[in-house]
Amino acid sequence: MSGSIWERFPHDPRHPEHAPLRASDRDRDVVNDVLGAAYADGRLTPEELDERGDQVAQAKTLGELPPIIRDLVASSGATVPVVLDRRAEAESRYRQQRQQALWSFLTPTLICWVIYLATMAGGFPWPAFVMIGTGMHYVRLVTTREDSILSIERDLEKKERKKLEKQRRMRKWLPAPTGEQQDSPDDPRANQG
Secondary structure, three states: OOOOHHHHOOOOOOOOOOOOOEOOHHHHHHHHHHHHHHHHOOOOOHHHHHHHHHHHHHOOEHHHOHHHHOOOOOOOOOOOHHHHHHHHHHHHHHHHHHHHHHHHHHHHHHHHHHHHHHHHOOOOOOHHHHHHHHHHHHHHHHHOHHHHHHHHHHHHHHHHHHHHHHHHHHHHHOOOOOOOOOOOOOOHHHHOO
16 A cells, blocks of 8 residues: 555645545545654644644645645655554454454354254244344444544554653653753652752
């Protein structure tokens, strides 16, 4: 899955004929992926990420989206590998969830039908209730594939942001490159002396 970030849009928002078209949630997700990758790389501060995220949410047309990420994406349309890797990871996790949901459906269903057939074949088919209860999750995953993958992507992005934020906070406590300690006013070591 390589190529330009602009290829992920159904209509390239940089083209003048597409600029007045209404932006979809999918279009906004592409821009948010670029912002998330830039934040993960340390090219945006949390404040800038929030500000640009608000601009994305308020964007009504495709033409409003490119200026938000113009300084983050090469004009040649370079790829954003972090975003693509996140998408591939989300798809992989979706397949795992779907497979687990299928087994969670099949196992109790088959057990119940075997018990039913061995004990009271011809009576009320109560295993159908087990099929309905255990099959709903699987059916939901299969019918909402793209939404499920996007949800997993958002979760992965949140985890990346938390990890980066934790690393950023940890760097404040590490010694400065010159060998001097950066003391915090709350640090008990700062008062030793």
